[in-house]
Amino acid sequence: MVEVVGDAIERSRAAFADIRGFTALTEGLPPQAVITLINACMEKMSEAVEAEGGVVDKYVGDELMAIFSAPVSRGDDAGRTVRAAIRIQEELAELNDQRRAEGADPLSVGVGINSGRAVAGNMGSSNRLNYNRARRGGESRVQALWLGPRRRNLLVGGYRR
Numbered sequence: 001m002v003e004v005v006g007d008a009i010e011r012s013r014a015a016f017a018d019i020r021g022f023t024a025l026t027e028g029l030p031p032q033a034v035i036t037l038i039n040a041c042m043e044k045m046s047e048a049v050e051a052e053g054g055v056v057d058k059y060v061g062d063e064l065m066a067i068f069s070a071p072v073s074r075g076d077d078a079g080r081t082v083r084a085a086i087r088i089q090e091e092l093a094e095l096n097d098q099r100r101a102e103g104a105d106p107l108s109v110g111v112g113i114n115s116g117r118a119v120a121g122n123m124g125s126s127n128r129l130n131y132n133r134a135r136r137g138g139e140s141r142v143q144a145l146w147l148g149p150r151r152r153n154l155l156v157g158g159y160r161r
Contacts, residue, residue, distance in 0.1 A: 012116060013069045013081040013114070014065065014067050014068065014081070014118075017064045017109050017110065017112075018064070019041055020108040020109065041109070047091060048084050048088040052084040053068070054066040054068045054081070055067050055068075055070075058132075066081075067120070078115060082113070085111040089109070118133050119134050
């Protein structure tokens with residue numbers, strides 16, 4: 001039997017980021033190139049999350065999941081989550097500058113933000129547990145945060161570093 005360790009979180013914040021068009025982008029690449037690409041992108045996204053005090057919960061293929069309100073809320077979780085999403089886009093711009101200089105195509109990353117009720121704790125099986133966050137009913141979810149120059153300027157004004 002798995003020991004139950006965890007809590008309900010009424011105002012939970014999480015961000016999800018993944019490489020858009022990943023399958024088409026990597027179809028013809030050798031395995032080492034795919035892993036190098038994923039690692040370079042995850043490095044930049046992780047730096048953005050950690051700079052805003054978030055915790056990288058997991059990597060799933062070309063996706064990153066980050067938590068901003070568990071195990072402990074800092075009270076400004078929503079702002080930190082949005083700032084991390086903005087930083088991810090800024091970090092990606094830097095990575096794309098490097099890729100262009102190397103003759104590679106730029107990457108596009110989508111960022112989703114989830115805000116609402118959740119549970120967080122040790123979840124899994126008796127053979128393997130992970131600290132995790134799971135949504136509960138009644139939460140809101142933004143499927144994508146795309147910040148073009150005009151909208152980015154409007155949003156970033158309220159979320160300066």
